[in-house]
Structure formats: structure tokens, C-alpha cells
Amino acid sequence: MCIRDRDLKGLLSLMNNLLSLNLCYQGIQITPAAIQSLSYYFERAKSLSHLSLNLDPSIIEDSELTILGRGLENLVTLTSLELCIMFFKNEEEVVQNFFKSLTPLYQLSKIVLKLNAWTYIRDETLEVLSIFLRERIKLTSLGLKLEAFHRLTTEALTSLASSIWTLLFLTEVKLEVKRFLFFFTAQHYRVTHFSEEG
Numbered sequence: 001m002c003i004r005d006r007d008l009k010g011l012l013s014l015m016n017n018l019l020s021l022n023l024c025y026q027g028i029q030i031t032p033a034a035i036q037s038l039s040y041y042f043e044r045a046k047s048l049s050h051l052s053l054n055l056d057p058s059i060i061e062d063s064e065l066t067i068l069g070r071g072l073e074n075l076v077t078l079t080s081l082e083l084c085i086m087f088f089k090n091e092e093e094v095v096q097n098f099f100k101s102l103t104p105l106y107q108l109s110k111i112v113l114k115l116n117a118w119t120y121i122r123d124e125t126l127e128v129l130s131i132f133l134r135e136r137i138k139l140t141s142l143g144l145k146l147e148a149f150h151r152l153t154t155e156a157l158t159s160l161a162s163s164i165w166t167l168l169f170l171t172e173v174k175l176e177v178k179r180f181l182f183f184f185t186a187q188h189y190r191v192t193h194f195s196e197e198g
Contacts, residue, residue, distance in 0.1 A: 009037035016041075020050040030058040032067075039071030048075055052082040056116050059086070062094045069101030079109050086116040095121065096128045108136050109169075112143040121149050123156035130163040141172040149177065 015021065025034065038053075060068070065087075075081075087095050095117075111133070126149070133142070142164065146152075157177060164173060 005031045005034045005037070008034055009040065012037060012041040016044055017047055018045065019047055021045075021048060022052040024054040025058055027058050030055060030060050030064065032061075032064055035060070035064040035067050039067045042071035043074045045075060047077060049077055050080040051075060051078055054082075054084040056084045056086045056114065059088045060090070062090050065090055065094055065098050069098040073101040073104050076104050077107065078105050079107050081105065081108055081110070082112040084114040084116075086118060087121065088118045092120060092122065092125055096125050099125070099128045099132050102132055103135070106136070107138060109138050110141040111136065111139060114143075114145045114147075115149075116147045117149050120151055122151050123153055126152055126156045126160055130160045133160075134163040134166055136167065138169065139167050140169050142167075142170060143174040145174075145176045145178075147178045152177075 023038075133139070133144075144164075161175070164170065164175070
């Protein structure tokens with residue numbers, strides 16, 4: 001069902017004992033009120049084991065991305081996380097800190113990340129993501145899709161793959177990386193598409 005931002009907090013307050021939550025946000029720009037409501041809920045969801053959160057293609061400002069990360073870090077009971085999010089002109093340090101905020105989620109056995117990065121994501125940020133994945137020692141299933149990470153080097157992607165293969169219990173992996181380069185002129189633009197799968 002569709003709900004308004006001002007109703008989100010009230011609805012989530014009725015779901016504190018949920019074991020599983022699937023939430024898809026529809027809107028071009030996610031509001032501070034919606035992020036606050038989500039973060040507030042995550043801080044109090046003590047029994048949640050599965051979370052599917054789709055925020056793409058919503059634009060999330062840096063301050064809201066930080067608040068969202070602070071909420072997610074409380075979900076220490078999660079065993080399954082599916083997260084679809086777009087980074088749009090976010091500061092790279094903010095994106096790195098968002099990944100770092102997921103560190104306490106050590107119980108995860110399944111992760112699906114779909115990251116759409118319309119911002120300047122470089123190798124250092126991918127390394128932070130690699131460290132997060134490498135520390136998920138209980139992980140058995142991983143789906144990772146990176147879109148528009150056009151500034152990443154092949155070396156960084158190789159390092160990411162190496163981190164994944166260190167996970168002893170991993171039995172299912174789906175990794176997709178799509179890199180886009182844009183060339184703009186005054187009259188038109190051209191898109192060159194690079195795709196790597198492994």
C-alpha cells in the first residue's frame with residue numbers, strides 16, 4: 001500500500017515485533033521526515049531478522065544518509081539484508097561512513113546490495129565495502145550489483161572479488177558491475193557502457 005511520509009512513523013510504530021519487513025519508498029527525493037521515521041524504527045526493531053529496503057531512485061542528502069546509517073547499525077539481529085539505494089552527488093566520505101555503519105550486522109547470512117552510484121565513487125570507497133563483506137563470516141549468499149561506478153579501477157574490482165572468495169561458508173554469489181562513462185557537449189551527450197561480470 002502507499003502511505004504518506006507523515007504517516008510512516010505511526011505505521012512503523014505498530015510493527016516493533018516484526019520478524020521480516022519489505023519496504024519500497026516511491027519518490028524522487030526522500031524527505032528528512034521519512035528518513036527520521038525509518039531510523040527511529042530501526043533503533044527499536046529488536047526482533048527483525050529480514051529487511052528488504054528499496055530506496056532507489058530516491059535522492060538522499062548527505063545528512064539523511066548519515067541518519068539512515070545510524071539507524072541500520074542497530075539491526076544486530078538481521079540475518080538477511082536486501083538494500084537498494086542510489087548515491088546521488090553524495091560526498092564520498094559520507095558513503096564510506098554509511099558502509100561502515102553496517103559493521104555491527106555480524107549475523108548476516110544473506111546480503112543483496114544494489115548500489116546505484118551517480119556520484120564519484122573511487123577505489124577507497126570500494127575498499128570500505130570490501131572490508132564490510134569480508135567481515136561477514138556467516139555469509140552463505142551474496143548478491144552485489146554496482147551501477148555507474150565508472151571511476152573504479154580493475155585493481156579495485158579484483159580486490160573486491162578476492163575479499164568475497166575469503167568467505168568460507170559462501171555457497172551462492174552473484175556479482176555484477178556496470179561502469180558508465182559520460183561525455184557531454186553543449187548540444188548533446190553520448191553514453192559509453194562498460195560491463196563486467198564475474
